Amino acid sequence: MSHREPPSASPGGDEPPDWALPAWDSLSDDGSPGPATGPPPAPVATPSAPVVRPRAGVIPDEFRPSILGVTEVTHVVRDAVRTDQRLRDVWVEGEVGRVTISSAGHAYFTLKDERSQLSCIWFRDDRLVSPFEPRTGLRVVAHGRIDVFEQQGVYQLYVTAVQPAGFGDLALRFEELKARLAAEGLFEAARKRPLPHRPAVIAVATSASGAVWHDIRHVLERRWPLAQVVFAACQVQGEPAPASIVAALDRIARYADQCLAEGRPANAPVVTILARGGGSLEDLWSFNDERVVRAIVGHPLPLVCGVGHETDVTLADFAADVRAPTPSAAAEIVVPDRVEVAALLAAEARRLTGVAQRTVAAARRELGGERRALDQLRPADRLAQARERAGVLLDRATRTVLDRLGLAGTAEQRAEARLRPVVTLRLGTAHATLDSSVAALAVLGPQATLDRGYAIVRRSEDGRILRRADEAQAGAGLKIRLAAGELGAISQGPLEPG
Amino acid sequence: MTTQMPPDIANLTFDEALAELQRTVAELEAGGGPLEASIAGYERGVALHERCAVLLADAELRVRRLVERAGGALEAVELRADDEALPDGSG
Numbered sequence: 001m002s003h004r005e006p007p008s009a010s011p012g013g014d015e016p017p018d019w020a021l022p023a024w025d026s027l028s029d030d031g032s033p034g035p036a037t038g039p040p041p042a043p044v045a046t047p048s049a050p051v052v053r054p055r056a057g058v059i060p061d062e063f064r065p066s067i068l069g070v071t072e073v074t075h076v077v078r079d080a081v082r083t084d085q086r087l088r089d090v091w092v093e094g095e096v097g098r099v100t101i102s103s104a105g106h107a108y109f110t111l112k113d114e115r116s117q118l119s120c121i122w123f124r125d126d127r128l129v130s131p132f133e134p135r136t137g138l139r140v141v142a143h144g145r146i147d148v149f150e151q152q153g154v155y156q157l158y159v160t161a162v163q164p165a166g167f168g169d170l171a172l173r174f175e176e177l178k179a180r181l182a183a184e185g186l187f188e189a190a191r192k193r194p195l196p197h198r199p200a201v202i203a204v205a206t207s208a209s210g211a212v213w214h215d216i217r218h219v220l221e222r223r224w225p226l227a228q229v230v231f232a233a234c235q236v237q238g239e240p241a242p243a244s245i246v247a248a249l250d251r252i253a254r255y256a257d258q259c260l261a262e263g264r265p266a267n268a269p270v271v272t273i274l275a276r277g278g279g280s281l282e283d284l285w286s287f288n289d290e291r292v293v294r295a296i297v298g299h300p301l302p303l304v305c306g307v308g309h310e311t312d313v314t315l316a317d318f319a320a321d322v323r324a325p326t327p328s329a330a331a332e333i334v335v336p337d338r339v340e341v342a343a344l345l346a347a348e349a350r351r352l353t354g355v356a357q358r359t360v361a362a363a364r365r366e367l368g369g370e371r372r373a374l375d376q377l378r379p380a381d382r383l384a385q386a387r388e389r390a391g392v393l394l395d396r397a398t399r400t401v402l403d404r405l406g407l408a409g410t411a412e413q414r415a416e417a418r419l420r421p422v423v424t425l426r427l428g429t430a431h432a433t434l435d436s437s438v439a440a441l442a443v444l445g446p447q448a449t450l451d452r453g454y455a456i457v458r459r460s461e462d463g464r465i466l467r468r469a470d471e472a473q474a475g476a477g478l479k480i481r482l483a484a485g486e487l488g489a490i491s492q493g494p495l496e497p498g
Numbered sequence: 499m500t501t502q503m504p505p506d507i508a509n510l511t512f513d514e515a516l517a518e519l520q521r522t523v524a525e526l527e528a529g530g531g532p533l534e535a536s537i538a539g540y541e542r543g544v545a546l547h548e549r550c551a552v553l554l555a556d557a558e559l560r561v562r563r564l565v566e567r568a569g570g571a572l573e574a575v576e577l578r579a580d581d582e583a584l585p586d587g588s589g
Contacts, residue, residue: 225557226512232564251564255572348519349547355526356540363533
């Protein structure tokens with residue numbers, strides 16, 4: 001900046017008034033004492049001084065100032081402000097001047113010291129969660145960033161938090177401790193442990209008095225009453241608080257060990273909630289204490305930290321496995337919702353019923369199939385099957401018998417030789433009997449009867465032997481068989497009615 | 499239903515019962531077992547579900563307070579549900 005002196009003397013040699021001197025000239029980093037001994041400054045447009053433009057041809061182009069629009073200038077200033085690391089995250093201490101609250105709820109105020117003023121804007125959302133309200137005349141420390149409000153061409157502090165003065169020391173200590181512990185790796189994401197899914201035993205470390213313990217207990221009761229809660233009271237404010245918090249965390253850790261050692265794992269806490277209600281940064285300061293941070297990191301159980309309001313961030317939050325925005329939120333994060341778990345359980349019940357129904361239906365289908373299969377097995381088919389099976393058996397039996405006979409052949413032949421004479425003798429006897437019987441039959445035959453004078457009468461037309469007189473009406477032809485020869489005759493009808 | 503619950507199920511914690519229920523359902527869904535085994539699995543599943551449902555419906559938050567005894571041993575003292583006012587103390 002200091003080397004942007006114009007190469008030529010300002011025309012006319014008339015000195016601009018003191019108040020018009022550009023600030024950059026008096027801040028030259030080469031240690032020059034200012035305008036009194038330095039070369040005359042470049043002409044600068046001021047509200048009252050006439051604009052003196054260097055003539056073309058006198059000043060080389062690269063040194064000729066370009067003419068910017070108001071917006072362009074504003075953007076240059078804005079960009080310079082925004083890119084400056086020192087202005088992005090600042091703590092500013094000063095006395096509060098006039099305070100105006102807009103209808104939208106934003107607060108506009110000035111911070112001033114003996115020589116300067118700084119315009120500040122504090123938006124509603126940030127302001128409403130703050131326990132502290134700036135009032136005219138108070139010395140405060142405001143945290144925020146410097147930015148340019150282009151419409152009015154002003155730079156101002158966009159406030160995120162306001163604390164009473166005296167806090168500045170704390171803020172510095174906070175940043176220093178945070179940097180140191182972070183360098184040790186205490187806040188690293190890799191250190192964070194996952195929370196248990198549905199913890200059976202939950203340890204809570206907070207103050208026994210106050211709404212926080214009540215709120216946490218209420219949330220746990222509503223969401224997951226299946227849990228057991230082990231409460232470790234501690235002071236959360238004032239000088240003794242850090243040691244008290246460390247002792248409470250230690251009691252929880254030792255109690256968990258004790259339960260396991262005594263064979264009561266069901267009573268051992270598996271997750272810890274460390275909580276405190278909202279307050280000023282000083283109120284919450286115990287949770288920025290190095291002892292507390294180290295106790296959290298060294299705590300054997302996964303730990304959820306819920307301190308203050310959503311905008312309050314403490315080192316305990318950084319060190320915890322999970323940071324909850326509020327104490328109630330910490331309780332909600334730790335346990336499942338009973339309603340959701342009930343829905344999960346109902347889904348399991350539906351699956352169970354579904355699979356049971358499918359199993360029974362499948363069994364029923366299978367049974368029906370068996371029955372149909374049985375019905376289709378008609379007896380005839382089964383008989384055929386049996387027959388086939390029997391046929392196979394018979395074949396086998398036959399083969400066996402034939403084999404046996406083959407073996408027994410010679411013995412049978414011998415037996416036959418012995419039997420044949422006996423058979424022949426029998427047959428001879430039978431022939432003799434037959435001959436005598438034939439003779440007997442001959443005696444009993446019709447010829448013998450005819451020989452004795454009887455005759456056999458037949459009708460001529462059909463050869464039928466007549467036994468009754470009415471079987472041959474008058475005129476019917478007759479054949480009469482005698483012992484020797486046959487006689488033809490004509491019937492004259494029955495002689496008397498039969 | 500509750501009175502018929504097998505004693506081993508009646509003593510399960512919610513997580514244990516739910517885990518076994520999920521395992522049982524998965525096994526039944528995989529299928530393959532004989533019908534008798536499926537029916538037995540279903541009956542056990544019903545009992546496990548009943549156990550979970552009862553725990554979910556009837557549970558009462560049990561709150562105890564850690565108290566340090568003289569020897570350094572810790573004791574968890576039962577707090578009643580309406581026992582809101584607690585003496586502060588860091589032990």
